[in-house]
Amino acid sequence: MKPIVIANWKMQLNYRESMQLAEKLKNELPDNYLAGREVVLCPSFSSLLLVGEMIRESNIKLGSQDIFWAEKGAFTGAESPQFLFDAGCRYSIIGHSERRTNLAETDEIVNKKIAGALFVGLTPILCVGETRTERESGRTDAVIISQIQKALTGIDLIPTEQLIIAYEPVWVIGSGRAVEPNEAEHAFGVIYQTLVDLLPKTILQNNIRLIYGGAVDGLSAPNFVKLKHFGGFLVGSASLKLEDFLAIIEKV
Numbered sequence: 001m002k003p004i005v006i007a008n009w010k011m012q013l014n015y016r017e018s019m020q021l022a023e024k025l026k027n028e029l030p031d032n033y034l035a036g037r038e039v040v041l042c043p044s045f046s047s048l049l050l051v052g053e054m055i056r057e058s059n060i061k062l063g064s065q066d067i068f069w070a071e072k073g074a075f076t077g078a079e080s081p082q083f084l085f086d087a088g089c090r091y092s093i094i095g096h097s098e099r100r101t102n103l104a105e106t107d108e109i110v111n112k113k114i115a116g117a118l119f120v121g122l123t124p125i126l127c128v129g130e131t132r133t134e135r136e137s138g139r140t141d142a143v144i145i146s147q148i149q150k151a152l153t154g155i156d157l158i159p160t161e162q163l164i165i166a167y168e169p170v171w172v173i174g175s176g177r178a179v180e181p182n183e184a185e186h187a188f189g190v191i192y193q194t195l196v197d198l199l200p201k202t203i204l205q206n207n208i209r210l211i212y213g214g215a216v217d218g219l220s221a222p223n224f225v226k227l228k229h230f231g232g233f234l235v236g237s238a239s240l241k242l243e244d245f246l247a248i249i250e251k252v
């Protein structure tokens with residue numbers, strides 16, 4: 001599978017700014033350049049359709065920053081996985097730490113969202129990672145293992161489906177300084193081993209990508225690209241400026 005670079009624009013750009021950045025990226029990323037890598041933009045919901053329209057003729061893909069699990073119904077304020085797919089999304093960030101922290105998103109909710117995404121053909125980008133307190137008390141591995149086991153309970157991936165797991169140490173997100181690559185490599189190993197017990201080998205080899213997220217930039221990116229199991233990046237701050245984001249994409 002190609003490495004993937006995912007821009008998580010969070011709640012940072014309004015629709016005009018999102019369209020401007022999407023247009024610049026479309027102009028800077030010709031199709032032949034994207035032959036060897038995938039690039040996904042995850043704008044805020046109010047920009048989703050416009051950004052989707054802007055990149056429609058390109059090979060840049062569209063993702064959402066969240067979804068709801070049900071396809072349709074009386075769920076005020078929620079976004080249906082099916083509606084997002086119809087709007088052009090092919091990926092969905094699920095269980096980002098900012099949602100776990102600010103919106104009390106539990107592993108059980110994350111699990112339902114993953115099932116909901118896969119059901120309509122969206123590829124989930126499952127975020128896992130430890131907080132500073134968890135890290136300092138030596139619980140990093142246990143936290144990652146538990147998040148993955150709970151998120152994937154009852155999920156049987158079939159060969160046409162994909163799953164991306166983003167290791168995002170919570171204490172590093174937005175800090176301006178990425179984790180040491182050997183720590184990410186260790187986390188990738190823990191994630192991989194956890195998946196060995198949960199998924200058939202062929203699915204693990206062909207349908208899963210492990211990516212790193214947390215203050216990655218053009219300078220730190222090359223240190224992660226060479227790691228075993230490296231499958232791409234989830235980028236926050238450095239995806240908000242054209243040059244910064246391109247500097248990461250070109251290293252992958």
Ligand code: PGA
Nearest residue numbers: 173174214215235236237
């Ligand atoms: P950051 O955000 O790159 O700004 O640390 C990453 C993320 O939250 O996905």
